[in-house]
Amino acid sequence: xxxxxxxxxxxxxxxxxxxxxxxxxxxxxxxxxxxxxxxxxxxxxxxxxxxxxxxxxxxxxxxxxxxxxxxxxxxxxxxxxxxxxxxxxxxxxxxxxxxxxxxxxxxxxxxxxxxxxxxxxxxxxxxxxxxxxxxxxxxxxxxxxxxxxxxxxxxxxxxxxxxxxxxxxxxxxxxxxxxxxxxxxxxxxxxxxxxxxxxxxxxxxxxxxxxxxxxxxxxxxxxxxxxxxxxxxxxxxxxxxxxxxxxxxxxxxxxxxxxxxxxxxxxxxxxxxxxxxxxxxxxxxxxxxxxxxxxxxxxxxxxxxxxxxxxxxxxxxxxxxxxxxxxxxxxxxxxxxxxxxxxxxxxxxxxxxxxxxxxxxxxxxxxxxxxxxxxxxxxxxxxxxxxxxxxxxxxxxxxxxxxxxxxxxxxxxxxxxxxxxxxxxxxxxxxxxxxxxxxxxxxxxxxxxxxxxxxxxxxxxxxxxxxxxxxxxxxxxxxxxxxxxxxxxxxxxxxxxxxxxxxxxxxxxxxxxxxxxxxxxxxxxxxxxxxxxxxxxxxxxxxxxxxxxxxxxxxxxxxxxxxxxxxxxxxxxxxxxxxxxxxxxxxxxxx
Numbered sequence: 001x002x003x004x005x006x007x008x009x010x011x012x013x014x015x016x017x018x019x020x021x022x023x024x025x026x027x028x029x030x031x032x033x034x035x036x037x038x039x040x041x042x043x044x045x046x047x048x049x050x051x052x053x054x055x056x057x058x059x060x061x062x063x064x065x066x067x068x069x070x071x072x073x074x075x076x077x078x079x080x081x082x083x084x085x086x087x088x089x090x091x092x093x094x095x096x097x098x099x100x101x102x103x104x105x106x107x108x109x110x111x112x113x114x115x116x117x118x119x120x121x122x123x124x125x126x127x128x129x130x131x132x133x134x135x136x137x138x139x140x141x142x143x144x145x146x147x148x149x150x151x152x153x154x155x156x157x158x159x160x161x162x163x164x165x166x167x168x169x170x171x172x173x174x175x176x177x178x179x180x181x182x183x184x185x186x187x188x189x190x191x192x193x194x195x196x197x198x199x200x201x202x203x204x205x206x207x208x209x210x211x212x213x214x215x216x217x218x219x220x221x222x223x224x225x226x227x228x229x230x231x232x233x234x235x236x237x238x239x240x241x242x243x244x245x246x247x248x249x250x251x252x253x254x255x256x257x258x259x260x261x262x263x264x265x266x267x268x269x270x271x272x273x274x275x276x277x278x279x280x281x282x283x284x285x286x287x288x289x290x291x292x293x294x295x296x297x298x299x300x301x302x303x304x305x306x307x308x309x310x311x312x313x314x315x316x317x318x319x320x321x322x323x324x325x326x327x328x329x330x331x332x333x334x335x336x337x338x339x340x341x342x343x344x345x346x347x348x349x350x351x352x353x354x355x356x357x358x359x360x361x362x363x364x365x366x367x368x369x370x371x372x373x374x375x376x377x378x379x380x381x382x383x384x385x386x387x388x389x390x391x392x393x394x395x396x397x398x399x400x401x402x403x404x405x406x407x408x409x410x411x412x413x414x415x416x417x418x419x420x421x422x423x424x425x426x427x428x429x430x431x432x433x434x435x436x437x438x439x440x441x442x443x444x445x446x447x448x449x450x451x452x453x454x455x456x457x458x459x460x461x462x463x464x465x466x467x468x469x470x471x472x473x474x475x476x477x478x479x480x481x482x483x484x485x486x487x488x489x490x491x492x493x494x495x496x497x498x499x500x501x502x503x504x505x506x507x508x509x510x511x512x513x514x515x516x517x518x519x520x521x522x523x524x525x526x527x528x529x530x531x532x533x534x535x536x537x538x539x540x541x542x543x544x545x546x547x548x549x550x551x552x553x554x555x556x557x558x559x560x561x562x563x564x565x566x567x568x569x570x571x572x573x574x575x576x577x578x579x580x581x582x583x584x585x586x587x588x589x590x591x
Contacts, residue, residue, distance in 0.1 A: 201317075
């Protein structure tokens with residue numbers, strides 16, 4: 001066979017895929033360039049922390065893979081390593097955005113192939129592909145360094161190759177499926193839940209098909225060993241680094257600790273409220289997918305179930321594993337393990353609506369399949385969906401963008417940290433800086449000061465030393481309301497150690513060693529002089545993560561000044577057995 005003949009054969013086999021990849025790449029580059037021109041690609045509150053997590057592996061006082069983070073899974077940060085060392089790629093965010101862009105293109109192609117596999121024709125795949133790349137929320141998310149797009153890509157790949165294996169029974173497809181799911185499990189914790197469900201679904205289907213338990217068991221074990229290799233490694237990693245295999249779930253920066261903070265203030269209306277939980281997830285999906293896209297997807301789901309039963313192709317039911325993302329979030333916000341705020345419900349804020357991005361493949365694949373069955377009528381419906389997309393973009397109603405710019409954890413919410421970082425960029429001269437950078441990542445990022453000039457809890461020994469004797473260790477201290485530093489020092493402590501205030505923001509103070517106070521403090525909530533309200537910058541309550549060897553007496557002694565007040569801690573935390581507390585339990589201390 002000549003070279004020309006080989007090229008023609010390859011083109012004949014993959015022409016559609018090549019053309020679609022070309023369009024997806026063009027949309028990705030165009031969308032990223034547009035959103036970068038608006039300076040909104042790093043607006044989401046998690047964007048810069050993701051970049052900093054990867055950067056610390058190379059740029060830190062204690063560099064190495066121990067910097068992979070306390071909570072976030074490592075895959076996205078590892079994939080950034082070829083790019084994160086470059087200052088242009090780091091400060092522009094492209095070091096992480098590139099990962100999202102590649103994931104967007106890969107997910108678009110897999111969505112095409114999944115819809116084609118389920119329907120038996122390319123039209124369904126092309127429709128689903130168009131619905132995906134044209135969605136303005138997807139276009140924005142793929143222009144950010146967040147992890148959602150990587151997860152969408154890996155999860156969709158896992159489902160597609162699993163369906164392909166069931167249909168064609170080639171072992172290669174099962175292996176590829178398990179590798180995709182392994183990657184999804186190293187991207188977001190959602191994947192752990194879905195992987196368990198997928199294995200259960202696989203076992204049920206295989207038993208129905210073959211009625212051979214031994215063969216089914218062997219398949220499930222081999223598949224599961226690969227899929228859960230990542231989670232097992234992560235659990236071992238947490239044990240080795242933090243001494244607790246589930247530190248990521250219960251530690252100081254975990255979702256559990258964050259939700260506890262909100263719950264204490266009655267800030268979780270969905271907690272143990274099924275109606276609000278369902279409403280929250282529904283409206284999140286509607287705002288991300290659109291009314292027409294959501295309706296089309298629901299109709300498509302009904303059609304797929306009917307078609308699977310009618311044709312006895314029950315393997316198609318396993319596609320619905322992709323839809324379990326929806327139930328995952330209903331369960332998590334109901335139990336208080338995750339939080340989503342939507343503008344339609346109390347507290348009328350925008351927070352984590354982006355999680356609904358993970359629902360998109362499920363609805364648009366189902367929509368593409370059903371549209372391919374109505375022939376020319378499909379053009380009118382597809383046009384209607386695209387018009388809604390256009391109206392969303394034209395009226396500046398892209399919910400993902402609005403959440404990033406104005407939401408609960410947004411650029412606007414981070415403005416004080418950004419301003420503090422910009423001030424440091426113009427005034428920093430030398431020395432180490434003590435800061436709780438895990439809640440002040442924006443300050444470190446916008447200061448443009450290398451991360452190996454900062455001391456935080458990721459530099460364990462140096463951090464303990466600096467917290468014990470800051471004057472002997474650092475030249476600067478950045479202190480923000482209710483961060484770890486503010487809970488350790490008062491204004492009097494700082495002055496006694498020879499630090500003067502050189503900057504005050506709405507909720508931030510910056511101290512410099514060897515310089516008298518240069519700022520007259522303004523009366524801001526929780527940020528007032530010690531003479532007026534001691535201790536100055538400690539909130540009305542704080543939280544403490546239990547360490548090895550601690551008990552309620554020792555915690556009360558530290559925070560309340562009297563070990564006998566342990567009974568107050570037990571009462572405030574509603575402990576059933578106050579004599580038994582565990583490492584990494586979170587104790588709330590009311591002042």
